Amino acid sequence: MKRTRRHSISVIDTTTFSLEDDFYLADLGASDGAEKRQGKTVRPSDPALQEWALAYRNDFLRAMLSHDGRGGEDVDLCPRCNLADHNAVYRCEDCCSSQLVCKECCLETHGRLPLHTIQEWDDRQHYFNKTTLKRLGLRVQLGHHAADWRCPKPVAARSEVVVLHDNGIHMVAFDYCGCERAEPEYLQLLRSRFFPATVRRPQTCATFACLDRLNAFSLKPKTNTFDFYDTLERLTNGAGERPLDRYHMLLRMGREWRHLLLLKRGGRFGYQSNEAENTSLGELAVLCPACPRPGVNLPEKWEDAPSETNYIYSQVFAMDACFQLKRRMVSNEARDPSLGPGFAFMVEAGPYREFLRKSTNKQEMSTCSGLKALDHSNTKFSKGYAATGVGMVVCARHEFVQPTSVGDLQKGERFSNMDYLFASMLRHISQILRKVVSYDIVCQWYKNIFERLTQLPPFLKFVLYRRFTTFVVPKLHILGHIAECRSRFNLDLTSGGGQTDAEGIERAWAAAGGLSGSTKMMGPGARSDMLDAYWSFWNWTKVIGLPAILRQRLDAAKVELQKQLEAFELFSEEQDELVPTWRQMVLELRPTARRRIPMSRNTKARPKPRFDWSSAAREEKQEAEGRASLRVLDVGPVGFLEFAFAIERQQRRLEPKLL
Template sequence: MQHYRESYLREIIWMEGRGGRDSQTCCPRCRKAEDLLYRCSSCLGADILCKSCIVAIHLHNPLHFIEVWNGHHFERVTLKMLGLLIQLGHPPGHRCENPDPSRRNDFVIVDTTGIHEVNVAFCRCDGMKPHYIQLLRYGLFPGTGMDPRTATTFRTLKFFQLVSFESKGSHQEFYRALERLTGNVLSKSARDRYHEFMSMVSQWRHLKMLKRAGRGHDLGGISGTTEGSCAVRCPSCPQPNINLPKNWASAPPEIKWMYRLFVSIDGNFKLRRRLVSSNERDPGYNAGWSFFVEENRFKAYLLAKWHIAQERSTCVAHEAVDRADRQARGLAASGVVAVVCTRHEFRLPTSVGDLQHGERYINVDYITFSAVQWFRVLELVISYDIGCQWHKKLLDRLAKLPSFLRPTFIKVLLVLIPKFHLPAHVEFCNRTYSFNLTKGVGRTDGEAPERGWSRMNAVAKSTAEMGPGSRRDTLDDHMGDENWTKTKRCAEIFVAKMERAVEGKVKFERDHDEFKSAIPSAYVSLWTKQVEEWEADPASNRNPYEAETKGISAQAVRLRLAQEANAKAPGAEDDGANSSDEVVMYPSLFISMGVQLEEDQYKLRVAASQLGNHPTKKQLTNLAERSNVLRRRIAVWTDYQKLYIPEAEAMRLRLDSESAAVDGKPSIEAHDIPLFLPSSLPPSVKCRSDLRSYEAQLREGQAYDALDELRRHLRSRSYLYKRKDRNSRGSQASVAANTRSNTAIKRAQLGVDGASIKYTRAYNALLQLKGEVPLEDDLEGEDWRKDLQKLKKSDIRGLSEGLFGHSEGTRSISWIWKSGSESITSTSEDDIESDEQLQDALRIEFLKSRARANRWAEEVLLLEEEMRRTLDFFAYKAEWWLARKASTIGGLTCDYDEGFSAYAHSQSAVYQTLWKECDRQWREGRARNWVKVKQKGGRKKATSTEETDEIDLDELDE
């Protein structure tokens, strides 16, 4: 290795000299006995030439840097100094007979090689174009249309655009790099054209957007451009007259749901803008033609409706609703709100707008239905993390929208909450706004905007200092690139989605069939009827997924603590946080988050223990990703712990010093990191009484929840054992049934074990908090011990199960069946027909199993429909471009016809290529999926949302 390093370094330094050419006596190009002093640092393997030759070979490369040998070393000179002239209007090397006398010897060109001062001569021959057109035809983008003195090469503008997409770097960073390429010692020696460069980049972005949108080929040209018409559209969303069948509006109910539009709303407070410039000084170029709404109409609407009061949240404390102005101080825009298509994560036309004071409904309403107006569909599903609050009085607010935004074409409107955000809501929201329990949504999770913000946030730093117009144009360009990147990857994205969906469909339909076969048909019919009635009319029918909650629930405690924290003044002394902090973590929420982290650690520990001896790379990757996410969340939480429990930080430091990292890897797994909650602190460590009280309340609710879970899983396990004893023994034909029963029992046992561990953890914490060290505000004293006792292994048994050795007449009921519920008077019920509690448990498990199977079946159907729509969209775009081969802005001359025709054909070829690639990959994917279905014993026919709504998997490969 040392030998190679020295060899490489020796050769690099050798190139600083003349490379062994000091003995040459004539120019290798012209063969004349000239002084060999010049070489090009931009050309590969360049010879040392004479002055005339170095100039001659750079007629086609006038933006290279030349080095001259001064007798000791090479120093940089410019081709301008050597006499090179860039003659516009003629091929390189040709002399103009009628040059413009105003020849520019102070012209500056920005190129990827650096910033160059050049001599430029404009042409004044008959019929010659204006100066800016001469520059454009030479591949130079002029800084102005009037008497230009600065230009940037097309390749530089394109290179910067791509680099900014990938690196999210700013204009200044890129320009400073070019300055250093020009001269890394005195980088300011180049003439400063930074502001001109920014202006040229903005114009370039705008013109490229118009070009790709076909504005040069469409009637009306640029002046006929309408709002949203330049946005890169999602090829898979339903678009009438483009990718929907002709009779889609009159389709029967069993397939009509496949033509729904799914959109998601989310606010982003990273993409803020400071009080810099104004719309008058920096109006921007796009004017609502892409993703941002048209600014003037949007601001006029906000001004007219700003007086409308924002209703307070009736769910948990949503800061975006209740404390809307917290992040708006000193900003022109506190962030943006955006609408994306939920299924494919594409930004929609005119779907982004600024926020001024949190996620105010007037902003969200305008932007949401500005995006929806482009899809004239009949059914709309909206996902929003505060949808439970936003949808209230939505119809009244829609009537106040401008007439062109009112969605009068929408017949069915569903508002749901994204899956990740839903558990933070109250129990009513979890039952009412769940994607998992809603018919006709497939496996949609509603979290599409969150995945897109990660890349957009990378440009937040640079756009925060821009003027309003430049910021909107820049973000429009980045959003358009993200949409186009997803468009190019449609083929592989849908292949991966479909493979996962088919596997899920086979697995969960098989699970549901096994569960269904173990339940009497009368109850199957009854429960199916109940859930279908609820799905058809949730407002008039009881939710069959709802169970009677016994005792105190952890969710109820969390809600009460959140409401108490929200009611406190931000500057109250007992908050333990500075009111000037950007984020306030109240003590109750701090403890609640810690308890949740403890639960997540247990789940991760279980997942790690379930890995086999030879886990797959996918399993290890998923586990590592979950571990990294949990580790980051714990790190954030421990930062607040330093404020509330400073002694815990000292304990953590001592633990870290005792177990140092090995090979750069953390020595403690994420699921083993000690949290040092109040219940786990040693007696010698002092802890605030309010923190202990909050944890005690949460632990009590957690214990009651764990008991409810334990009873539910025990009921299921007991019934499965009885069913197996009656029907899964004896004949050879019952082997398959016996296997299914064992699988179901194993699943139920895992639930029993998990609930037992959860209860024991909560009970032990309660002993520390309330039993051994009673709290002053414990109004119930020791009453909690009546319902919550130490859980022994012998206590974990079914309702009609006795201890070993007990007969029917002497057996007793475990205390877990009496805790937090009414006394059970009958102990001999061993049939589902006479056990109402068992019925309740089985009903919920059956309906959840049914919902899982239906959602996966719907996902397969939705993906098939979306793949068909994608192919139709690509075919439509290919034909659309072929119909626009002629120039519409070329004037009366035919000089431009060939260029316009060539571009139209090239764009048509792009969409034909996308169509062919999707068709090829999807056909291969269907064949692979069919093999998997056969190997895993999937149904030949699979249901979608109804038991009679069937598709034939034999047709998947056709």
């Protein structure tokens, strides 16, 4: 018998709004002739919007239309220079002032603003045409930043340079510095915040502001580069006339920009002994400031803490895989290598691939019901994909992605992949630090894990002490495990587990899922660099949000502590005789494969009741002869017992799920 699912009921706070608002006055289910109740005046959800629509909409419309014409500018002469032959027909869309000026004054005010959009008034057609500062004669001097910024020996660029800015795509005429000690052309562009697409004879560049926008939009709203470039084209010309195609160059510049941001924020300066090539594995990863790190945020002699409090010096890790972040068979690592292999979060592709090539591809067997990760560990929709997903390790308490702990999956969630990622992460963790490892299939994965770690490559071999390691299942996933798993791998029964649910990695997957639309068609190197940039952004958002979330958890813990203390003391008083025995059992608790946890229930299968089918046949014969026993609600004694046994079997199956 299945339980009836009840709909969730929200308690309505009637102090915040009237129960007679427009929702309740909709008369749902009322007859057509029923009169509406006369109640309080319905208030709009946005009073300012309604006020604008009723009283000010036309004023805004007229003000907008005035910018399509000359507006109040009815003087033909330039108001800045007042020269007789200087007509005021030019204005800038990006400057705050919409004043019309002459050509010379426009060039003078935009000498260092070459990427503003200029409009020219057509007196015969009575509308504005778009023009460019380059068309008006503006040349941008590079390599000189003093007050007298014109070079005495300027070297004109060989052709027009296409510049991508956050307001569109522009054609700019550059003059390079021709002095004796002049820097190369690409460096002169960089000094003026223009990022060249190539080093030799750059013909395309993007402003730092444009690349900043691209990076921000690709990380937070997950906008792909194609849509961003298409937006720049439409900002340049909304009538469908496309400028020169620079999409592939923007792809290259965006990838280089993200990589340089990682290096800069990781303390790489590009000077001697600090070049990008000398970056250590995982050095550019943003680390969790709250997790225990010896020598950083732990007191001296922390390892000598008593057993009652040493749980505070433990780090909780969560492992999982995401099959949404796939990658199709596009390019290869030889043609598209990563710019920073192993610098941050992604593992080095070469050693990782070599280890997987030598690993045995055996089918992992499951002794726990409902583990689909094992059922599809070698067949997770791999056809046509170079990577069927991504495996990862995070700190379970604060959801920070760990250094060199992210790697591609080839055929589902195999142990060989997860072993490599787990060991790669352990390289950055102290060996004597207590570790709690959470994994949704840990009941199968932890078996022989210590032996499997010894079979990893030498640079990954890590001494994992059994007495410092505890394996658990996340609190939501554990509900799908058998009763034995729910007692042996229960985070609630782990010392220091607290309110950690170990499901934070699922929240990381939910946030990163939007990247799949663009990363699945990338080459291996471009995808690796993109994921490194995203997880760096993810960790940084966690850093700036950590004070608020820790304060929120602390406030909630103080309230719950008082409640739980009162309940615990009351319970202990009522069970005073058994408390010492129970306390000793808990203090000596250490879950192992051979030891039963005292808090677990005895879930041994009860003998299935045998049903005597001969009694049912005899009852049917008696009914046919008219000698049947007394029936209640058309159910005989045998049918009643059969129904009761069926209910009992269903209750036994439901019992573990209700624990």
